[in-house]
Amino acid sequence: MQSKELSEALSTIIPPDRVLIDDATLTEYSSDMTETPPARPDAVVKAHTRDEIVSLVRFANENRVPLIPAVARTNLGGLCLPDHGGVIVDLTEMRRIIEVNENEMYALIEPGVTFGDISAYLKEKHPSIRFGYPLSPPYTSVCANCICDGLANLSMRHGAMSEWVNGMEVVLPSGEVIVTGAGAVSPVWFGHAPIPDLDGLIFSWQGTTGIVTKMAVQLWPNLPLRKRMFLLVGTHIDAFNLMRRFCRTMMFDDIGGMTWPTGKMLFGIKRPAGKDPTEPGAFVYLDFSGNIPEEIDCKLKMVRTVLARARAEGVKSEDPIMLEDIVKLNERFAKFAEFPTTLDFLLDHGGGGLTWVGTYGPTAAWDEAANRAEQIMAKHGFAPTMVLRPMKGGHFGVFRVITIFDKKDAAETERVRQCNRELGRMALDLGFVIYKTPAWAVEMMLERMNPETHALMKRIKKLLDPNNIMNPGKWKLS
Ligand SMILES: Cc1cc2nc3c(=O)[nH]c(=O)nc-3n(C[C@H](O)[C@H](O)[C@H](O)COP(=O)(O)OP(=O)(O)OC[C@H]3O[C@@H](n4cnc5c(N)ncnc54)[C@H](O)[C@@H]3O)c2cc1C
Numbered sequence: 001m002q003s004k005e006l007s008e009a010l011s012t013i014i015p016p017d018r019v020l021i022d023d024a025t026l027t028e029y030s031s032d033m034t035e036t037p038p039a040r041p042d043a044v045v046k047a048h049t050r051d052e053i054v055s056l057v058r059f060a061n062e063n064r065v066p067l068i069p070a071v072a073r074t075n076l077g078g079l080c081l082p083d084h085g086g087v088i089v090d091l092t093e094m095r096r097i098i099e100v101n102e103n104e105m106y107a108l109i110e111p112g113v114t115f116g117d118i119s120a121y122l123k124e125k126h127p128s129i130r131f132g133y134p135l136s137p138p139y140t141s142v143c144a145n146c147i148c149d150g151l152a153n154l155s156m157r158h159g160a161m162s163e164w165v166n167g168m169e170v171v172l173p174s175g176e177v178i179v180t181g182a183g184a185v186s187p188v189w190f191g192h193a194p195i196p197d198l199d200g201l202i203f204s205w206q207g208t209t210g211i212v213t214k215m216a217v218q219l220w221p222n223l224p225l226r227k228r229m230f231l232l233v234g235t236h237i238d239a240f241n242l243m244r245r246f247c248r249t250m251m252f253d254d255i256g257g258m259t260w261p262t263g264k265m266l267f268g269i270k271r272p273a274g275k276d277p278t279e280p281g282a283f284v285y286l287d288f289s290g291n292i293p294e295e296i297d298c299k300l301k302m303v304r305t306v307l308a309r310a311r312a313e314g315v316k317s318e319d320p321i322m323l324e325d326i327v328k329l330n331e332r333f334a335k336f337a338e339f340p341t342t343l344d345f346l347l348d349h350g351g352g353g354l355t356w357v358g359t360y361g362p363t364a365a366w367d368e369a370a371n372r373a374e375q376i377m378a379k380h381g382f383a384p385t386m387v388l389r390p391m392k393g394g395h396f397g398v399f400r401v402i403t404i405f406d407k408k409d410a411a412e413t414e415r416v417r418q419c420n421r422e423l424g425r426m427a428l429d430l431g432f433v434i435y436k437t438p439a440w441a442v443e444m445m446l447e448r449m450n451p452e453t454h455a456l457m458k459r460i461k462k463l464l465d466p467n468n469i470m471n472p473g474k475w476k477l478s
Contacts, residue, residue: 001063006043009063010087013055018046018093029073029080029088033347033354035405035416036078036438041068044088050171050213056089057175057211060469068471069207071112071141075148076356077438079206083473089211091141097121098214104190105129105219106166111143111212115340118142122219130222132158133339135387137347140340143215148436149204151391151398153254153287153339154220156247159392160360160435162203166191169214170202173465181216189216201460204435207471209464223289225296226253228323228336229303232263232280234316239282240366240388241315245306246286247363247394251299254287255390259370261383265345266332271404272383285336286320351406355416357423357441361432363390363397372426373401380419399432442475 001009003021010019020026021043031038042065047053060067066086073080082088094110095117101107107118116138118131132154134145145152146161158164166189167181180198183189192199201209233239239257246255259282264272275281286303290296303320311317326333335341346354361369366388374384382403389398401423405416417440424434424441428448434441446454454476461468461477468478 014045020044035413039081041082041088042085046090046093053171054175061467066472069211071144074140075436077436106216108216114139129219137342138340155391156254164218166216168212170210170212172210173470206474208474226289228287229320231284231320232318233282235281236370237367238315239284247390252288256285257388259386261385270349349404353405353407356402357420358400358435359427359432365430369399369430376422380415
């Protein structure tokens, strides 16, 4: 369908001022921060209601027009770029927090609600409960990050964000509207059991199986006292050793490790090239909370105990530095005082390019993965910027290798592509699985995926979306 004809047809469903086909808009939606080649949509629509989405889906089926759901488009995997043209369904203006249930501790939200929105809302109206926040900017979508199996600063306790979801309202590619979880039966969306778990038809499917129009996400008590501290550690291996030990105490809300380039960027160096051998190789941050000062003191004592034991076995680490003290030394660290936050050193470095190989996998393989990643990054001329986090009490961990680059520099962009592929292959070899899986990584994962699993994914896709209208091309489902 020609752009003008498409726009006229869409304008019978969505008011014309929310149907966009101008060059500037289509160009803006044609690329993201990553090295993924640009791909242009035919139109962008700003949806406001579930019923508009139902009508859009019906129209898309009749006319075989692809629909790509999107909010802030910061997934860093090219997941909102249209592989076959079509219409970007921009959900940023579906932004209502419909309900907060303090007793059952969940929020029922629309898909455009951002981490910034939910944080401000809870602070003002429900200060006794809290949510968890990723390191992504405050304007990114809660619902999208849950759909993508993302991680946040309570993932150490509660796992990937899909595990924080109690249920959803979903417009299927057929135009039917289903509700998953307890909310399918009860007016209280208290959990996703005890009915067959249909949430799995949405999580990590990259918008290929339906459009979520409501989501119930879990909240937790907001304990009155909180401590955040940093440890400067000799090497990344020492850092991982410490993180595993801290994890087993079961007392932290969040534990993270970052290699030296992140520390340097925090201190204002735009693209750190190398480090002095006397400088720390990594830093670890620890986050915990408590009800009374004695509980905090006890946890502080435990931090010192774990550290002393690790040092006795050769781990090199400075004493913990409290966030409030480090902020006095360098106010840039104030970014870590409160989430959600904007890590401007990843976004405003001048080149515009940001990409990563983000994986979940065995924490036992962290040392080897980080050593190999360091070599691969050096070979391609990038600093070894890595973020690692234990997840779900340490049952698995995040291993993420980040690259900032100049998008205008074609040679550098190509080096990033090669580097990510090598990193991806290496991580898969060590048992990690790539999340928010970009197209290049899907190919690698399919080489290893149980073939019956992929065959079943294709059958489910065919059943739900026989005309292949939803984000076609992703996960190689047709
Ligand atoms: C500096 C920086 C730091 C980051 N840190 C983190 C981090 O700590 N943890 C983390 O997990 N991520 C992180 N990210 C990645 C990203 O920001 C998050 O994944 C973010 O929450 C995604 O939200 P979004 O609004 O950009 O989603 P989008 O990119 O718009 O969408 C993501 C995917 O979900 C699909 N989708 C979106 N809405 C719907 C819907 N309603 N129904 C069906 N499908 C839908 C889209 O089609 C797409 O496949 C970071 C990104 C940046 C730039």
